[in-house]
Amino acid sequence: MAVAGRTVLDVLRLSTVYLGEHGSGTPRLDAELLCAHALGLQRMDVYLQFDRPLRDGELDVIRELVRRRGRGEPVAYLTGVREFYGRSFAVDPAVLIPRPETETLVEVVLRHLRAGPDGGRGARVADLGTGSGCIAVSLAAEMPGLRVVATDVSAAALVVAQRNAERHGVSERISFVQGSWGEALEGALDMVVSNPPYVTTDELAHADRDVRDFEPHVALLAG
Numbered sequence: 001m002a003v004a005g006r007t008v009l010d011v012l013r014l015s016t017v018y019l020g021e022h023g024s025g026t027p028r029l030d031a032e033l034l035c036a037h038a039l040g041l042q043r044m045d046v047y048l049q050f051d052r053p054l055r056d057g058e059l060d061v062i063r064e065l066v067r068r069r070g071r072g073e074p075v076a077y078l079t080g081v082r083e084f085y086g087r088s089f090a091v092d093p094a095v096l097i098p099r100p101e102t103e104t105l106v107e108v109v110l111r112h113l114r115a116g117p118d119g120g121r122g123a124r125v126a127d128l129g130t131g132s133g134c135i136a137v138s139l140a141a142e143m144p145g146l147r148v149v150a151t152d153v154s155a156a157a158l159v160v161a162q163r164n165a166e167r168h169g170v171s172e173r174i175s176f177v178q179g180s181w182g183e184a185l186e187g188a189l190d191m192v193v194s195n196p197p198y199v200t201t202d203e204l205a206h207a208d209r210d211v212r213d214f215e216p217h218v219a220l221l222a223g
């Protein structure tokens, strides 16, 4: 990409074209998110800086991010964050990137808990295969008093989940346990929640490269 002496808008346009030609299904959005990340801005603030000339160092950072995205690396791994259920979650390649569909699971669980004793505030729930902790943290953040046990077989995923619990001020109500599914669970539970891996080897072989080549196979492949 020839970008020397360009403004923010110039670089957004060039990046959008480049990403469109390199397999992104959402090239403009990706370009905006990557520019915002590189410039330390919120995405909407990029619009206020369209005419600003970019410094060489800024251009280098954007160029590298756009190249990596063009090779298929998901935007969330490049920026290190993903929105889920109205909150920002840290993500890295050790965890599945939270999906919007999983927000429905959070919604359903909250509805059931609220219909139970105490409106769910005294309940104890297990989230098996917690990954980034998006389900466990969202439940605890939405329901004061709720306690959650979050398990994962991946120690690296649990580090990310713990970080997200701290980020959203719920780490005192979530215990993180490394182990296979419910094997390490102790004590009574009111509900068990899980978004387990469910993709076959064949399906993964034909999945988008963003998923197949970058997301953790332990989070995707049904055993």
Ligand SMILES: C[S@@+](CC[C@H](N)C(=O)[O-])C[C@H]1O[C@@H](n2cnc3c(N)ncnc32)[C@H](O)[C@@H]1O
Pocket: 095, 096, 097, 098, 099, 102, 128, 129, 130, 131, 132, 133, 134, 135, 151, 152, 153, 154, 157, 179, 180, 181, 195, 196, 197, 198, 218, 219, 220
């Ligand atoms: C589809 S991901 C879901 C992650 C997160 N709950 C979400 O909804 O974004 C499945 C998770 O299950 C974990 N996992 C895979 N095998 C497991 C096992 N045997 N026991 C516990 N967790 C497991 C993976 O590490 C991954 O974090």
